[in-house]
Amino acid sequence: MTTYNIDFDNETPDTWTLCVYQELPNSPGLDSVSWKQTTVPQNGNSGVQWSIQYLAALANYKQDGGKGVYKASQKLDSNLGKKWKCEFKDSVQQLFPDGDTKDGQLLITNVSGKLANLAIGMDGDIALVKSDVYSGNSAQFTVKPKYYVALFSNLVQGEIISGNQIHGPLEVVFDGGQTSKQYVAKVEGATFIFEEVGTNNRVVAPYAQIQDRIRSLNTKRTVMA
Numbered sequence: 468m469t470t471y472n473i474d475f476d477n478e479t480p481d482t483w484t485l486c487v488y489q490e491l492p493n494s495p496g497l498d499s500v501s502w503k504q505t506t507v508p509q510n511g512n513s514g515v516q517w518s519i520q521y522l523a524a525l526a527n528y529k530q531d532g533g534k535g536v537y538k539a540s541q542k543l544d545s546n547l548g549k550k551w552k553c554e555f556k557d558s559v560q561q562l563f564p565d566g567d568t569k570d571g572q573l574l575i576t577n578v579s580g581k582l583a584n585l586a587i588g589m590d591g592d593i594a595l596v597k598s599d600v601y602s603g604n605s606a607q608f609t610v611k612p613k614y615y616v617a618l619f620s621n622l623v624q625g626e627i628i629s630g631n632q633i634h635g636p637l638e639v640v641f642d643g644g645q646t647s648k649q650y651v652a653k654v655e656g657a658t659f660i661f662e663e664v665g666t667n668n669r670v671v672a673p674y675a676q677i678q679d680r681i682r683s684l685n686t687k688r689t690v691m692a
Contacts, residue, residue: 471646473616473639474514476664477507478653481681484619485650487515487639488628489594491587493609499628500537502594504619517590520544521610523551523575524586524593525560526625535627537584539593547571547610555579568607576605593625614639616650618661620681633680634661637668 475485487503503515523545526537543562545551550565553575560579568574575585577600585606586596597606617628617635639648649664659677662669 468518468520469646470516470518471641472514472516472648473503474512474647474649475505475507476512476649476651477509478651479659480509480654481620482506482508483633483652484622485513485515485616486619486622486628486632487517487614487616488636489589489612489614491595491608491610491612493611494595494607497595497597497608498535498537499595500593501619501622501624501626501628502589502592504622504624520590521547521573522588522591522593523549523562523573524588525553525562526584526586526593526596528584528598531623534623534631535629536623537586537593537596537625537627539586539588539625542588542591542593545573547573549573551575553577553579553583553585555581571610573608573610574605575608577602618652621685631684633677633684634659634670634672637661637663637670 477483484506486501488499505513505515507513522542524539524542527540548570550568551562552565577583580602582599584596584598585600586593587608588594615636617632620633652661654674657674659674660671
């Protein structure tokens with residue numbers, strides 16, 4: 468099984484959390500969450516890695532200090548082309564195998580009699596959630612994922628990606644058999660740069676505005692908490 472790697476060099480005077488998240492363009496209405504992440508101190512280096520092993524999941528939602536966060540209550544490895552059903556059994560919602568569906572898809576049907584948050588994930592962690600699915604309805608995941616990286620100042624695993632990043636996102640594309648990518652954050656003069664090393668895939672911003680955005684988001688979360 469192929470392992471994919473993303474390394475991150477933080478050459479700034481700040482601590483950053485690098486997040487990798489997914490989108491499924493052919494499956495609208497999903498919440499993307501922080502799937503893989505690592506927090507890197509000033510002048511530090513870290514990375515994340517994963518292999519492509521899918522899972523079906525149920526998720527609980529909560530507000531945590533002004534953040535919307537999903538945490539898996541059940542995760543089951545799944546191949547694509549499989550169906551699952553969410554039932555209410557033994558006083559809890561649970562997933563059970565339910566046959567096959569189209570190649571390249573994962574289908575979860577809610578028959579629990581209650582609202583359900585139905586999720587798909589990869590490499591042991593949930594990545595996308597269809598929230599508040601009514602009983603008798605389904606979440607259909609057409610799995611052609613796009614990967615993105617972005618920088619955050621305050622992020623928890625499973626947090627909804629909702630424009631709360633400080634810089635980015637940058638799309639991650641593994642071309643021609645690539646399995647590794649390297650990213651760097653740095654400050655040159657008054658400019659903050661976040662880029663994929665050795666490419667033109669980058670975003671820039673005035674460093675003073677980066678600091679203003681961090682303060683604004685932290686103030687907003689303090690008020691909401």
